[in-house]
Amino acid sequence: MFTGLVQAIGTIERSPGGVRLRWRAGTGGWGPDSLELGESVAVDGVCLTVAERLHDGFRAAVSDETLRRSTLAGRADRRAAVNLEPALRLADRLGGHLVSGHVDGLGTVQAITRESGSWRLEVAWMDSTYGRYVCDKASVAVNGISLTVAGCSPDGACFWVAVIPHTWEETTLQSLRAGDGVNLEADLLAKYTERLLGSARHSQPLDGAWLAEHGWQA
Incomplete structure (x- = not known):
């Protein structure tokens, strides 16, 4: 989970089995030294997993689904700049809004x-x-x-x-x-909300009884 507050800018390029991310010098206070294997990083809003740590960034595998639903393939081919954000910790302030990193x-x-x-x-x-x-x-x-x-x-x-x-x-x-x-x-x-309300319409009307059943208190 992320907040949509960018912490650094990097460069994305193709790598065997996925992509490679390199930090741009002088961008943000968060850098590759703090990365851990297996952690999540948002890359232009796409949640990727650190598969290999590098001195200037990391490598990540990218599925066909991710490539189909995002701009990562084209940006990697051009070695373009991308926004980077570490995953949200439970103790962090939610300065933006809840972002899953799963591009719609x-x-x-x-x-x-x-x-x-x-x-x-x-x-x-x-x-x-x-x-x-x-x-x-x-x-x-x-x-x-x-x-x-x-x-x-x-x-x-x-x-x-x-x-x-x-x-x-x-x-x-x-x-x-x-x-x-x-x-x-x-x-x-x-x-x-859409999912819950859609399910409710098929089971019972959205009325006072439904709201009370789901915890609403006037």
Whole structure:
């Protein structure tokens, strides 16, 4: 589990059986020296497992499913920059929102506009059905970065966020251009809520009795 608060920037490249991540010098206070075998690291919002420690990073295996649902393959081929975040510890502050590192789908950058004190980043889901998880002031992870939805289309398939200078400068968002692909993960709580309410509709009506049975106290 992660929070969507990027701790460092690295470079991703192909490696036998997976990918190799290298830390970029001078990015963040968290580095490869603190890595442990088997731990999870979010790479552009994708949860990967450290399979081998290296002096400047780590190697990780990547499944076909992960490559299909994320931008990692293309970024590794270009040796592109990626956002890195260590897994959340139970004692850590939850500064962003709950991010699983399991990418729901891809998005496309529609536009990036400089505004007074921020940047407006507009994104569209490639699979518009995920728009049902997006609403005004909802949380969304874009390339592993916890961001707040500032506005969206009626179906949520297109949305925009305001990126503050710190986030812009300390992540790879500044390298994005219109037309680029991004990894998107919808709010975890929204997905679980949909699942629970969907199950409830098939078993009994969503009324006062159902709420009381599931712990609701007025």
